[in-house]
Amino acid sequence: MKIVDIKTFLMHAGAPSLKSWASDGSFGAQQFSKNLTGSRNWLFVKVVTDEGITGIGECSGWPRVIRTAVEDLKSLLVGEDPTHIERLWQKMQIAIMGHGMTGVVGAGAMTGIDMALWDIKGKALNTPVWNLLGGKLRDRIRIYGHANTPETALSLKQRGVTAIKCGGVSDPVRKVASLREAVGAEMDIAIDLHGPPWLTPADATQFCRALEPYRMMWVEDPIAPDNLDGYARIRNHSSVTLAAGERMATIFGERELIERDLIDVVQPDTGRAGGITQMKKIAAMAEAHHIMLAPHSGSLGPVAEYAALHLLASCPNGLVLERIEDDWEGRAKTVIPHPVSRDGYIDVPDAPGLGVEIDEDFVAQWPSEMNVSIPVTEGAGSYAQGTFREHVYVQTRWRRGVYFPKD
Numbered sequence: 001m002k003i004v005d006i007k008t009f010l011m012h013a014g015a016p017s018l019k020s021w022a023s024d025g026s027f028g029a030q031q032f033s034k035n036l037t038g039s040r041n042w043l044f045v046k047v048v049t050d051e052g053i054t055g056i057g058e059c060s061g062w063p064r065v066i067r068t069a070v071e072d073l074k075s076l077l078v079g080e081d082p083t084h085i086e087r088l089w090q091k092m093q094i095a096i097m098g099h100g101m102t103g104v105v106g107a108g109a110m111t112g113i114d115m116a117l118w119d120i121k122g123k124a125l126n127t128p129v130w131n132l133l134g135g136k137l138r139d140r141i142r143i144y145g146h147a148n149t150p151e152t153a154l155s156l157k158q159r160g161v162t163a164i165k166c167g168g169v170s171d172p173v174r175k176v177a178s179l180r181e182a183v184g185a186e187m188d189i190a191i192d193l194h195g196p197p198w199l200t201p202a203d204a205t206q207f208c209r210a211l212e213p214y215r216m217m218w219v220e221d222p223i224a225p226d227n228l229d230g231y232a233r234i235r236n237h238s239s240v241t242l243a244a245g246e247r248m249a250t251i252f253g254e255r256e257l258i259e260r261d262l263i264d265v266v267q268p269d270t271g272r273a274g275g276i277t278q279m280k281k282i283a284a285m286a287e288a289h290h291i292m293l294a295p296h297s298g299s300l301g302p303v304a305e306y307a308a309l310h311l312l313a314s315c316p317n318g319l320v321l322e323r324i325e326d327d328w329e330g331r332a333k334t335v336i337p338h339p340v341s342r343d344g345y346i347d348v349p350d351a352p353g354l355g356v357e358i359d360e361d362f363v364a365q366w367p368s369e370m371n372v373s374i375p376v377t378e379g380a381g382s383y384a385q386g387t388f389r390e391h392v393y394v395q396t397r398w399r400r401g402v403y404f405p406k407d
């Protein structure tokens with residue numbers, strides 16, 4: 001079998017409702033929708049072979065940029081046997097190293113192609129990808145939903161969801177307290193502080209200590225992701241469970257977080273960490289350190305979600321899958337079939353390969369418009385004094401008191 005073509009499908013994905021996202025809503029609904037609409041591009045890759053088998057993959061990272069990277073890599077891969085996945089991964093890695101440390105952009109391009117190669121291999125052998133990864137430890141994958149208010153949390157709880165994550169930087173301790181009070185002890189609660197440049201390790205340590213009584217599933221990215229010594233400081237002064245890793249790529253990017261035991265949960269992004277090939281290795285590195293795996297998928301499309309399902313089925317330390325329940329309605333039309341959660345779990349796919357195809361006609365109806373997450377405009381999104389952006393990016397350190405409970 002030989003690769004004969006690699007195609008890309010870039011689509012603009014609509015925003016989920018404000019209620020179903022773990023934002024703190026500080027933008028206001030209109031600004032929120034605009035930001036998320038701009039930020040969510042889904043890039044799918046289709047690897048075509050001379051035997052009629054095709055594989056599907058997804059790249060995140062920076063989809064509009066990565067589309068070009070995938071098109072560049074195509075010339076390396078046409079004519080190759082798609083079943084030698086590790087060899088092709090190494091070939092791509094070596095081919096792009098002259099561009100420097102390409103981070104999630106280079107790894108994102110490799111991710112979509114790698115994912116498609118696993119899909120092809122599974123289809124060629126008539127077996128699901130999880131079977132190629134060592135077999136299944138579980139038949140269904142637990143999910144966590146996004147909830148930023150007690151109402152949304154209770155709605156998810158009523159549908160059987162057993163874990164939630166809230167986010168944002170506005171009063172996180174009080175927010176978690178209100179969620180815990182609403183949902184009781186049975187639900188797991190995580191909070192994402194989004195790796196902010198505005199929190200110092202000292203600030204974040206105070207958050208983490210204040211959150212200890214709420215039995216957190218985890219506190220995610222409490223400081224900027226490149227501040228690993230800062231993670232060590234937090235670690236030494238709080239017992240709260242820490243999660244990070246969504247902005248890193250490949251085993252080399254995640255290595256230090258794991259080797260230094262800076263976290264309890266590693267969160268490689270299924271669309272940009274380097275593909276199933278890298279994710280499986282990252283999971284194994286984490287397993288050796290008793291660190292759990294919870295793939296990041298906050299803004300990912302539904303093909304990467306399939307890859308995460310296969311991975312979580314096969315990894316002993318697979319913990320939980322991020323999922324925006326009540327996402328944009330077009331999500332379900334983008335792939336066939338669209339996985340539906342039941343009682344807080346998604347069944348592990350049993351079809352050969354990843355078990356999913358994209359609806360190319362539907363994808364074509366949603367051309368990409370833009371791909372930056374936070375347009376800086378006057379008004380609610382500006383840096384002007386007294387506005388949200390000024391508050392979080394510029395002046396926070398001088399007004400730290402607003403972030404902590406007053407008693």
Ligand SMILES: [Mg+2]
Pocket residue numbers: 192194220221246298
């Ligand atoms: Mg996050």
